Amino acid sequence: MNKNILYLGIAVGIGVLTGYVLFGSHNASTAQEKMLDDHEHVASDNQIWTCSMHPQIMQSESGDCPICGMDLIPRTSGESGLEPNEIKMTENAMALANIQTSIIGNASTGKEKETISLSGKIVINEDKVAIQPAHFNGRIEKLYITSIGESVKKGQAVATIYSPELVAAQQELMTTYTLRESQPQLYKAVRNKFKNWKIHDSQLDEVIKTGKTKTSFTIYSHVSGVVSEIGVSNGAHIMDGKPIFKVTNLNTVWAEFDVYENQISQFKKGQKIKVSTNAYPNKQFDAVISFIDPILNTSTRTVTVRTTLENKKSLLKPGMFVSGKIQSSINVTEKLVSIPASALLWTGKRSLVYVKTDPNSPVFEMREVIIGTRNTDSYTIVSGLKNGDEIVTNGTFTVDAAAQLQGKKSMMNKPSVKTILSKDKNIRTQENSDSDVMIEMKLPESVQIAFQSVLVSYLQMKDAFVASDANQVSVFAKATSEKMQGLMKSDLGKLEKEYFLNSIDLLTSISSNKDLEKQRSFYVTLNENLIALITNVTSFKNTLYIQKCPMANSNKGAVWLSTEKEIRNPYFGDEMLTCGSTIEVIPSL
Numbered sequence: 001m002n003k004n005i006l007y008l009g010i011a012v013g014i015g016v017l018t019g020y021v022l023f024g025s026h027n028a029s030t031a032q033e034k035m036l037d038d039h040e041h042v043a044s045d046n047q048i049w050t051c052s053m054h055p056q057i058m059q060s061e062s063g064d065c066p067i068c069g070m071d072l073i074p075r076t077s078g079e080s081g082l083e084p085n086e087i088k089m090t091e092n093a094m095a096l097a098n099i100q101t102s103i104i105g106n107a108s109t110g111k112e113k114e115t116i117s118l119s120g121k122i123v124i125n126e127d128k129v130a131i132q133p134a135h136f137n138g139r140i141e142k143l144y145i146t147s148i149g150e151s152v153k154k155g156q157a158v159a160t161i162y163s164p165e166l167v168a169a170q171q172e173l174m175t176t177y178t179l180r181e182s183q184p185q186l187y188k189a190v191r192n193k194f195k196n197w198k199i200h201d202s203q204l205d206e207v208i209k210t211g212k213t214k215t216s217f218t219i220y221s222h223v224s225g226v227v228s229e230i231g232v233s234n235g236a237h238i239m240d241g242k243p244i245f246k247v248t249n250l251n252t253v254w255a256e257f258d259v260y261e262n263q264i265s266q267f268k269k270g271q272k273i274k275v276s277t278n279a280y281p282n283k284q285f286d287a288v289i290s291f292i293d294p295i296l297n298t299s300t301r302t303v304t305v306r307t308t309l310e311n312k313k314s315l316l317k318p319g320m321f322v323s324g325k326i327q328s329s330i331n332v333t334e335k336l337v338s339i340p341a342s343a344l345l346w347t348g349k350r351s352l353v354y355v356k357t358d359p360n361s362p363v364f365e366m367r368e369v370i371i372g373t374r375n376t377d378s379y380t381i382v383s384g385l386k387n388g389d390e391i392v393t394n395g396t397f398t399v400d401a402a403a404q405l406q407g408k409k410s411m412m413n414k415p416s417v418k419t420i421l422s423k424d425k426n427i428r429t430q431e432n433s434d435s436d437v438m439i440e441m442k443l444p445e446s447v448q449i450a451f452q453s454v455l456v457s458y459l460q461m462k463d464a465f466v467a468s469d470a471n472q473v474s475v476f477a478k479a480t481s482e483k484m485q486g487l488m489k490s491d492l493g494k495l496e497k498e499y500f501l502n503s504i505d506l507l508t509s510i511s512s513n514k515d516l517e518k519q520r521s522f523y524v525t526l527n528e529n530l531i532a533l534i535t536n537v538t539s540f541k542n543t544l545y546i547q548k549c550p551m552a553n554s555n556k557g558a559v560w561l562s563t564e565k566e567i568r569n570p571y572f573g574d575e576m577l578t579c580g581s582t583i584e585v586i587p588s589l
Contacts (some may be wrong), residue, residue: 001138008048027073048166049074087403089362091234099395101356104339107389116266118305118324120257122277122316125308128249130223134238135197138163141216143234145227155222161243164531169193170213177208198222225249250294253311255322256289258302262370262382267292273307273326277316285309285316289326343393344371344379347398354386354392364392388441443496447487448499448537454483455561458530460511462560465523465570466577470516477519481507496533503529520571522556534586559583 049062049072062072089099134153142160145152152158173190194204199217209215209380221410225247255275259267267289275285293308307324309316316322345352351371354364369384385391392399443451461476477483484504492500506526510519531546542563552558552571567580 015218043441076459078415086357086363087399089399089402093402094362097395097398099362099398100338101390102343102393103388103390104337116263116326118257118273118326120255120258120305120322120324122227122322123254123256124248124318125252125254127229128252129223129246129496130225130248131243131246132158132163132221132223133241133243134165136161136165136220137238138165138239139237140232145230148227148230150227152221152224152227152245156221157218159449160216160218161238161414164196166197166199166217167213167215170207173204173207174211174213176214187373201496212440223247229332244286250314250318251310251312253309253318255285255309255324257305257315257324258300259305261296261301261303264292264303267305267326271326273324274310275307275340277322279322280315282354283315297455337385337387339377339381339385339391340378340393343391343396344369345396352400354403355385356390356392359390364399364403366403386393395570414471423525424504432474442537443533444491447492449538450483450487451533452541453533454480454487457483458561459563462562462570463568465520466568467575470514470519470575473516474511474514474521477511478508481511499529503533520552523560523570524553527558527560531561534561541588542588543588545582546586547580548583549576549580551579 023135064070065072073366077503093099138161141161141162143158144156145158171192173194176187176190187478191204193412198219203214210247217231226249227245228248228395229246231242231246232238238244240415246578269289269292270288273287273289274314275287276283287307287309289305289306291304293304293306294331296303339353343353351369353367355367357363357365367384371379409575457480459475461473461480464472479527481504488497488500488504506522506529509522510526513519513522534544534546545562546559547562547567548557549571550557550558551568552569557572565582567578569577574580
């Protein structure tokens with residue numbers, strides 16, 4: 001009996017142990033899995049999805065890219081915590097690209113003068129240009145000066161010319177020669193006529209001696225220098241006063257430099273300047289500023305500063321590039337931020353640097369700056385940076401390339417990209433474009449609702465442009481203007497009011513003009529203003545397409561609004577009806 005109870009107890013113990021092993025561990029595993037699932041679920045809730053080809057697209061759930069249709073991928077955790085315009089590079093990438101940063105300091109303090117570096121080139125001294133003209137009508141039988149750059153000396157034969165006018169004058173000369181004793185004044189007057197034609201006395205004496213008229217005369221140069229332009233050729237007809245060739249004296253030349261608008265005040269006539277050229281790296285030419293152009297070049301925003309250089313040894317050739325160094329005429333009395341020239345990226349319109357925004361990790365942000373003067377290997381910064389900022393000083397192009405690949409602000413990518421995620425997860429996206437039309441504004445709800453009527457008239461005007469009907473364009477432009485004027489009574493902010501007024505002015509210009517091409521020129525700027533307003537309206541009855549033709553506006557590109565996905569170009573009409581593409585989709589909400 002006792003033995004049976006013992007066996008029974010052992011069996012129960014084994015059963016309990018087996019049950020714990022089988023079910024207890026399973027429950028623990030289930031609890032652990034549940035905890036992991038919950039963690040992943042939370043992580044999933046915070047997951048941002050993006051497109052590998054269009055990093056500006058960001059959604060809270062997976063799906064297709066609204067631009068290219070590719071599957072969205074999870075955004076890597078390494079990007080978390082970054083501002084939209086910041087990029088992060090790995091330490092390995094930093095090392096491979098030899099990217100170096102420096103903390104910037106002050107350019108100078110106290111009263112001292114800066115050395116300004118200028119770029120320019122050698123040009124002909126226009127004050128030393130002379131013309132060899134023709135002094136009578138005729139035809140060139142033989143031209144002895146045939147090459148630009150050829151040297152000409154005064155008294156040198158330059159051409160042989162046939163002139164019927166001179167043939168008749170020779171007959172008159174020989175007749176008055178026989179009457180020279182009885183009518184000496186007449187004979188003298190005829191000979192003076194030949195002098196006015198620059199015909200040498202030796203040629204006239206030969207005619208008188210032989211009694212035969214010459215069919216052609218040799219003309220001799222009365223200027224010396226290097227030929228810079230030839231205006232005729234063999235067999236060409238010449239007219240009295242017209243140039244045969246031009247020469248310049250290269251004993252002196254001009255060095256012309258471009259000075260930026262913000263530097264003009266630092267230059268004045270009489271300032272000393274040291275000029276150097278790559279042709280003679282160990283030689284400097286001392287000169288003074290002799291001329292400052294009073295007219296600004298509106299294309300380059302520069303003025304020309306000129307100096308005259310002695311060139312008796314013909315070392316300086318017109319066309320040579322030169323550099324100049326000059327002491328600023330303004331004392332530096334404030335601290336200026338200075339950066340190495342290697343840190344600056346210049347696009348032709350914008351000056352850019354990359355600032356390290358996190359002192360503990362390689363996170364960078366592109367920043368636009370305004371430069372002052374260049375001092376050999378550095379630039380002074382007028383605005384955009386402050387003392388203590390850490391910037392990239394080596395490998396700047398590599399950082400910019402990384403930013404471009406990640407869809408961030410970069411040298412070649414203007415900050416005109418804007419992505420809006422609406423409450424119902426519809427997305428508005430705009431690919432990079434040359435038109436900065438997306439500007440944040442605050443439009444009253446009543447204005448946004450009433451803007452639908454403006455859009456109706458605008459679309460009618462757009463269709464009239466497509467049809468190239470200038471009269472209908474004028475009619476619908478006037479209707480659009482009147483509707484916008486009605487919205488001006490609303491409570492608009494300063495920026496919003498400015499865009500409304502600009503749009504109304506442009507619509508008035510379109511409606512009052514019957515020339516289709518002029519209407520289209522106003523239409524370019526009108527669209528930029530209207531799209532800036534449209535992108536701040538939160539609801540539309542129909543899907544809107546912002547479309548762009550790259551060939552419009554003299555190949556600068558121009559945009560327009562449409563409710564049709566199919567391209568109907570308002571800038572060219574039937575000539576190029578389908579030229580363009582959709583750059584943004586604004587869905588109806």
